[in-house]
Amino acid sequence: MREQADTGRAAGPAASHPAGRHSWWTSAVIYEIYPRSFADGNGDGTGDLAGVRSRLPYLRDLGVDALWFTPWYRSPLADGGYDVADYRSIDPTFGTLADAEALISEALELGIRTVIDVVPNHVSVEHEWFRAALAAGPGAPERDRFWFHPGRGEDGEEIPTRWVSDFAGPTWTRTTNPDGTPGEWYLHLFTPEQPDLNWNHPDVAAEHEAILRFWFDRGVAGIRIDSAALPIKDPALPEVPPSPTPGAHPHLDRDELHDVYRSWRALADTYDPPRILVGEVWLPDPARFARYLRPDEMHTAFNFDFMAQPWEPKALRESIDTTLEAHSLVGAPATWVLSNHDVTRPVTRYGREDSSFSFAAKRFGIPTDLTVGRRRARAAALLTAALPGSLYIYQGDELGLPEVEDLPRELLEDPMHFRSGGCDPGRDGCRVPLPWSGNRPPFGFTSGATTWLPQPEDWHRLTVERQSEDSSSMLCLYRAALSLRRRERDLRDGALRWLDSPDDVIAFARGATFACVVNLGLRPTPLPENFTVLLTSDDLVDGQLPPDTATWLCSAVSPDL
Numbered sequence: 001m002r003e004q005a006d007t008g009r010a011a012g013p014a015a016s017h018p019a020g021r022h023s024w025w026t027s028a029v030i031y032e033i034y035p036r037s038f039a040d041g042n043g044d045g046t047g048d049l050a051g052v053r054s055r056l057p058y059l060r061d062l063g064v065d066a067l068w069f070t071p072w073y074r075s076p077l078a079d080g081g082y083d084v085a086d087y088r089s090i091d092p093t094f095g096t097l098a099d100a101e102a103l104i105s106e107a108l109e110l111g112i113r114t115v116i117d118v119v120p121n122h123v124s125v126e127h128e129w130f131r132a133a134l135a136a137g138p139g140a141p142e143r144d145r146f147w148f149h150p151g152r153g154e155d156g157e158e159i160p161t162r163w164v165s166d167f168a169g170p171t172w173t174r175t176t177n178p179d180g181t182p183g184e185w186y187l188h189l190f191t192p193e194q195p196d197l198n199w200n201h202p203d204v205a206a207e208h209e210a211i212l213r214f215w216f217d218r219g220v221a222g223i224r225i226d227s228a229a230l231p232i233k234d235p236a237l238p239e240v241p242p243s244p245t246p247g248a249h250p251h252l253d254r255d256e257l258h259d260v261y262r263s264w265r266a267l268a269d270t271y272d273p274p275r276i277l278v279g280e281v282w283l284p285d286p287a288r289f290a291r292y293l294r295p296d297e298m299h300t301a302f303n304f305d306f307m308a309q310p311w312e313p314k315a316l317r318e319s320i321d322t323t324l325e326a327h328s329l330v331g332a333p334a335t336w337v338l339s340n341h342d343v344t345r346p347v348t349r350y351g352r353e354d355s356s357f358s359f360a361a362k363r364f365g366i367p368t369d370l371t372v373g374r375r376r377a378r379a380a381a382l383l384t385a386a387l388p389g390s391l392y393i394y395q396g397d398e399l400g401l402p403e404v405e406d407l408p409r410e411l412l413e414d415p416m417h418f419r420s421g422g423c424d425p426g427r428d429g430c431r432v433p434l435p436w437s438g439n440r441p442p443f444g445f446t447s448g449a450t451t452w453l454p455q456p457e458d459w460h461r462l463t464v465e466r467q468s469e470d471s472s473s474m475l476c477l478y479r480a481a482l483s484l485r486r487r488e489r490d491l492r493d494g495a496l497r498w499l500d501s502p503d504d505v506i507a508f509a510r511g512a513t514f515a516c517v518v519n520l521g522l523r524p525t526p527l528p529e530n531f532t533v534l535l536t537s538d539d540l541v542d543g544q545l546p547p548d549t550a551t552w553l554c555s556a557v558s559p560d561l
Helices: 021-026 049-054 056-062 097-109 128-136 141-145 202-216 257-268 286-291 313-328 370-385 415-419 457-462 464-468 474-487 489-493
Strands: 029-033 066-069 086-090 113-118 172-176 182-187 222-225 276-279 335-337 390-394 496-498 505-510 514-519 532-536 549-554
Touching (some): 049 056, 049 097, 086 097, 097 113, 202 257, 257 276, 286 313, 313 505, 370 474, 370 514, 457 464, 474 489, 474 532
Parallel strands (some): 029 066, 029 390, 066 113, 222 276, 335 390
Antiparallel strands (some): 172 182, 496 505, 514 549, 532 549
């Protein structure tokens, strides 16, 4: 292998951002916590903040820089907490506001920052604003904070638009008037329990800035913005055209959104150190995606294109190129992620004939080879950790947990399952409580007898306790990779350069001496001479890199490999 000409697309994360403590997020390792399923501190079978606090040493030893929490606020949990009833209180299931403040402080003492979710598109039907809107009735000013609208047709029985929900089905629900007659309809791009806010109303903008201040004042390092491309709607409520031009979709990626995030960035920059904004931006157009990362808007946004790619060298390399090029246009660092609380776990996904990810493709009974999936997931872990930018890890991926696909139907809670008519298994399979220790459920997750979702009996092989004692385990691989990533300067700020390699191999250099080689082919591939192996996802065979295996290399000279 030898070095290719520099394409100019792969600037390292430090190239466009000032160095120092204020730019920690450009190359950070951020660990996602789904609180219900991380650790239980009070023995009721559901994870909570006390459980997270008890496991902070584990997270420190893993080597993470920050924790991202999915919503921990008061919520009826119609959608895993993304139906927020009160941003200024912690759901009693998880603890209290004092528990959250203690967790933020204790984590910071260990060098771990905290990032929390904010959901600007909608609230819960139990939010005080929505309850007041329902009680006030048609025409009342309380309803102007939402999208209440008369129905079409003679009696208003037809929905105002034919917009389709992200969770399948219609996006409008009809209310009932105090006298029992059918009333207006309200908009919800997700479930009926999540009414959409009207961002044209000044109260909505003012309230969200107050929410940011509330949590920034309590020491959170930043926010992750859920469904960040959805909050603004065209007030005329037109139907979605067959092929909307950029910025012309009635409820996706509206140009007016950028004014919202500029105001949030200005607020975040008033703090010392400045707080960060991380966007959940699902957009197929790289140029439109990059607009959210201009210097006065978000700091980073999730890179879903890479996560959704199949285990194929051409697709992965093209995604890396596209990602780095889009980010270089605005001088922002890329992010890399293999899964999250919405996505089929890598060990399962990579063991399938179609190893890409799409919500539309989720179905029961898809054949999976977990042996192949686990080997590829190990290699993918090294590939993503070697790329320039920040790295996100979803809880349990460091243990190699598979998707749990045989949960009893009567225990499923995800609205994606129910709104699909039962065809989609939903997202509960990646939200099963973590196994910590012992030989049988609940594997140290709780001091009680059961967990809110059942754990597979064979997870005794995947506990933190057992993997900590096995140097070949997935957990030890992650610990070694994150330690090297922190220690090796080229892995922190070295630019990426592609290296010549066979078509079924991905190979690149970072900085002066580091290289990553991933074999996605069917046969072993030779490694270059004059190198030192830093880490491999699986053992080498006769000095060659086996299929579905990755290695990190160090050369005493610049890798002209």
